[in-house]
Amino acid sequence: MTMGRTSGSIARRHDDLIPGDVLSALADLGVEVLGDDGDNYKLRCPAHLERTGKHDRRPSCYIHSHSGQFICFSCDWAGSFARFVAYMQGTDSAHANAWIASKGTIGRALRLLKGDDRHSEVEPGEPVSEAQMVLFTTPPEAARRKRGLTLDACEKFGVRWDLTRPRRCWILPIRSVDGELLGWQEKSKRHFRNYPDGVAKGTSLFGAHIDFDGPLVLLESPLDAVRLYSAGIDGGKATYGAHASRAQMDLALGMADTIILAQDNDSAGRSARTQLYYSYRCKGSVLKYWNYLDTGAKDPGEMTDEEIWDCYDAAYTPLRRRLKQCAA
Incomplete structure (x- = not known):
């Protein structure tokens, strides 16, 4: 799989989509979920090696189960679910959002992203x-x-x-x-x-x-x-x-x-x-x-x-x- 760093502007887009089922979308991306505290999924940061030069041996990356927002507390990589998808697929924001749309989206997620x-x-x-x-x-x-x-x-x-x-x-x-x-x-x-x-x-x-x-x-x-x-x-x-x-x-x-x-x-x-x-x-x-x-x-x-x-x-x-x- 080819992975590339995406633009930081992706995390700021208000039209970034979120799948109706974040967990299933992670599985489709081939991401291994290491834990679940009820609100967040814990996983290894996929961008860790590129950003730090080291493998993520002490995972501290979390994706919110409803909003799709993610953050790695170790390397500070963070953003929207669309940014995560774009990185995993080595593509751009438009293609990432199209992929998410194919999985089905939820209106509430858009309100969460905006913080309304x-x-x-x-x-x-x-x-x-x-x-x-x-x-x-x-x-x-x-x-x-x-x-x-x-x-x-x-x-x-x-x-x-x-x-x-x-x-x-x-x-x-x-x-x-x-x-x-x-x-x-x-x-x-x-x-x-x-x-x-x-x-x-x-x-x-x-x-x-x-x-x-x-x-x-x-x-x-x-x-x-x-x-x-x-x-x-x-x-x-x-x-x-x-x-x-x-x-x-x-x-x-x-x-x-x-x-x-x-x-x-x-x-x-x-x-x-x-x-x-x-x-x-x-x-x-x-x-x-x-x-x-x-x-x-x-x-x-x-x-x-x-x-x-x-x-x-x-x-x-x-x-x-x-x-x-x-x-x-």
Whole structure:
């Protein structure tokens, strides 16, 4: 079979087609499916050798079972199903789409490619639909592994993944304490957005609707809360950023007798932590500092499971520590 690199513009075409049965189309292309997580098919990247000079010995290429969008997390090859077909057949976009059309297409796929149902704007005050979240996919195994997140943790917090180009980002739901969907936060290395614009994320905490035992660990990033749960700590809640609003702190104080402040280990995080401690230390809950020890990590998301537990167990009350130091 002759394979050639196709133009990157193919992945941007809005008229690229998708077969009604992606799995059958992959079989017709001679592609071996290595796994299926319910939303994505895992396979060896066919362009890996050409792009990197090495065989794909640790497959991390995924194709979404409905939209046909694909991405290789190793070599960053990505695009529409038509681009995938064009590469496999060594042909152009027109011939690739003609081949897909011969397999039968689905109208919903076109809407998914355009993102009409996921990212259509809503009027201020208009509720966000749960159906919009359903159109996102389960975070691929490679993306979860890179951050140390388990599938169970992602499902617990309702974390999803947007596979459409150019986003390819985490979808972090913003819910009220009762679980009502208010919107979501889109996050990747190159992309960040709160949806819809003006969503009242400061009125809730990420994971606020999830029951837990023990101390509440207050974090900046929602993904850090998912990371803690993956390590076995279920009290992680996040403020969607370094700033914690009065409403968020009131919510946290009403949820736990002990709150561990685990803001990022940088100047902004330490400043926010200190301000929170002295503003709320007499409001009914015991406030402690997350102890980063000698990990050198910027946040819990950069730690191993063992480091997370060590830092969690070493949480301390700053005033009590200062008194001990003075007594010594």
